Amino acid sequence: MTNMRPPQKSKLLKVVILGDGGVGKSALLTRFVSNRYEENNFHTIGVEFMNKDIVVDGERFTLQIWDTAGQERFRALRTPFYRGSDICLLCYALDDRDSLKGLTLWRNEFLNYADVDQDKFPFIVVGNKNDLPAQKRQVNFEVVQQWCAEQKIACHIETSSKAATNVTEAFVLGLRQWRHMECVAEAELRQQGDTIDLTRPIRLVQRRICCTGGGGGGGGGQDKDADGDGDDAAMRSAGNKMFAKAPATNYRL
Ligand SMILES: Nc1nc2c(ncn2[C@@H]2O[C@H](COP(=O)(O)OP(=O)(O)OP(=O)(O)O)[C@@H](O)[C@H]2O)c(=O)[nH]1
Numbered sequence: 001m002t003n004m005r006p007p008q009k010s011k012l013l014k015v016v017i018l019g020d021g022g023v024g025k026s027a028l029l030t031r032f033v034s035n036r037y038e039e040n041n042f043h044t045i046g047v048e049f050m051n052k053d054i055v056v057d058g059e060r061f062t063l064q065i066w067d068t069a070g071q072e073r074f075r076a077l078r079t080p081f082y083r084g085s086d087i088c089l090l091c092y093a094l095d096d097r098d099s100l101k102g103l104t105l106w107r108n109e110f111l112n113y114a115d116v117d118q119d120k121f122p123f124i125v126v127g128n129k130n131d132l133p134a135q136k137r138q139v140n141f142e143v144v145q146q147w148c149a150e151q152k153i154a155c156h157i158e159t160s161s162k163a164a165t166n167v168t169e170a171f172v173l174g175l176r177q178w179r180h181m182e183c184v185a186e187a188e189l190r191q192q193g194d195t196i197d198l199t200r201p202i203r204l205v206q207r208r209i210c211c212t213g214g215g216g217g218g219g220g221g222q223d224k225d226a227d228g229d230g231d232d233a234a235m236r237s238a239g240n241k242m243f244a245k246a247p248a249t250n251y252r253l
Pocket residue numbers: 019020021022023024025026027028038039040041042043044045068069070071128129130131132159160161162163
């Protein structure tokens with residue numbers, strides 16, 4: 001007889017990585033999944049995906065990560081894969097100011113094809129190649145923060161796939177922001193549920209469970225929160241000011 005808890009099921013989330021050709025999307029994915037870096041990558045044609053398991057704040061996730069082709073000529077090949085996404089990483093390169101300008105187009109393209117609510121979707125802005133010397137930098141951190149604020153995007157992080165800096169952190173940030181958005185959606189549903197219009201017939205609505213860990217998102221997970229205590233402080237803090245602060249490292253690969 002044992003009182004051990006049954007192993008927790010993994011929640012499957014779809015993550016899509018977007019950004020101009022050459023900003024380092026494939027390098028980011030390869031570093032995160034395989035901890036490898038290749039200097040001479042071929043351009044991605046269409047899309048490629050890889051899975052990665054990760055435990056964040058005690059919760060198990062399988063991330064299905066879609067690396068998309070940044071070149072315009074592959075647009076028609078990549079856009080069908082946006083639908084069903086749970087998290088979107090918008091990438092630019094620190095030595096390429098045009099790639100930052102491109103983020104508006106990438107976000108719009110994603111919103112067009114993914115059919116999500118732009119204010120309730122976890123976008124993470126990722127500035128890659130922060131290993132480069134200061135004289136090569138064309139994109140200032142504060143300028144990106146300003147752009148994020150205008151777009152109501154709460155999360156921005158600088159990474160280096162080459163030097164393995166902040167790569168896992170970028171995905172963890174995405175997960176935490178996803179969790180935060182789920183909690184907000186759950187709170188809204190709860191609020192709606194608390195208001196009963198007595199003049200209308202009562203219909204039973206199946207609600208998404210969020211903070212307790214089940215259902216929700218496009219991931220279709222059904223597991224329960226391991227602690228059984230709903231969300232935690234790390235997740236609750238994910239929403240507002242995540243710009244300058246490095247995410248806490250409570251994760252396990
Ligand atoms: N210095 C530096 N160079 C990087 C880094 N990540 C990628 N690169 C370089 O940028 C090149 C392009 O990286 P990719 O990962 O292929 O870029 P991509 O965004 O996937 O490009 P597309 O497939 O065309 O969309 C690589 O061959 C590397 O030389 C990084 O963190 N630092």
